[in-house]
């Protein structure tokens with residue numbers, strides 16, 4: 001009975017087809033800053049609630065816990081590996097071509113998986129190679145590595161050739177970097193994971209990605225409430241509260257639905273069971289075009305994730321508007 005109910009919930013999460021034919025659920029669980037037992041519990045609760053798409057990264061330091069949670073849900077018969085869509089990301093200190101396959105293998109070992117569904121280049125710029133994930137000089141400045149993401153991509157393609165991942169993609173790449181990558185790529189990126197929320201709708205970049213057959217995943221889809229940059233979160237603005245009231249939904253659900261209706265897959269992070277449930281219940285209503293426009297007007301274009309410490313790096317993505 002339980003699995004029947006879960007199948008019905010699952011059916012409500014639409015999928016998007018990649019250019020290579022593989023499919024990605026249009027809503028995933030974000031896991032940045034989900035640590036230890038909380039990360040594992042959140043993943044298990046999310047799978048029970050119908051999530052099939054889990055987003056992690058080597059940098060988050062939680063691949064092992066997430067892998068254990070996945071293994072538990074497969075062993076208890078709730079899901080099969082094939083039901084799930086697992087994304088992780090290559091960190092910036094492993095951008096040299098020869099470092100990419102070993103980094104992917106390390107993530108697979110952490111997760112306890114034989115293959116990934118999607119492996120992303122986390123950022124277009126590289127950091128100094130070595131064990132330190134955030135290498136800094138004595139003055140606290142980040143240390144850049146001059147590896148070109150075009151070189152990194154050859155390593156990503158090798159991950160596909162070796163069957164380590166079904167699909168490869170990029171994250172935080174701007175329009176110029178996408179064009180340049182496509183000029184030499186033998187395997188096209190199927191996805192660009194970028195920040196998308198009511199403050200930063202990324203319409204131009206999303207449009208460019210669509211034209212290039214690249215699907216878009218939206219990170220910080222709730223605008224990361226309580227973000228360290230102090231960017232005003234518009235979830236409790238009167239516009240959001242009024243639309244939420246009309247649909248008998250919460251402002252967070254309206255924000256996620258807004259991202260989804262932009263044809264972007266939101267990956268809200270939560271370790272709170274009630275919110276994990278709330279965040280998947282966005283497929284039973286539709287925002288009108290007037291409501292979409294009213295939310296669009298709230299946008300200021302400010303980023304929650306700006307990685308400003310890397311702003312002088314050669315391949316820093318945010319020095320052009322999109």
Ligand SMILES: NC(=O)c1ccc[n+]([C@@H]2O[C@H](COP(=O)([O-])OP(=O)(O)OC[C@H]3O[C@@H](n4cnc5c(N)ncnc54)[C@H](OP(=O)(O)O)[C@@H]3O)[C@@H](O)[C@H]2O)c1
Nearest residue numbers: 030031032219220221222223224252268269270271272275
């Ligand atoms: N590719 C990249 O460079 C990149 C960068 C940033 C993020 N990401 C990915 O995107 C995911 C999402 O981004 P994010 O975690 O930065 O921000 P987010 O999903 O916009 O916001 C997460 C925050 O919102 C809270 N929250 C969750 N559901 C809520 C709800 N229904 N109502 C009110 N508050 C709610 C969470 O608290 P609780 O957990 O306490 O419930 C958490 O503090 C990450 O976890 C990560 O997987 C990728």
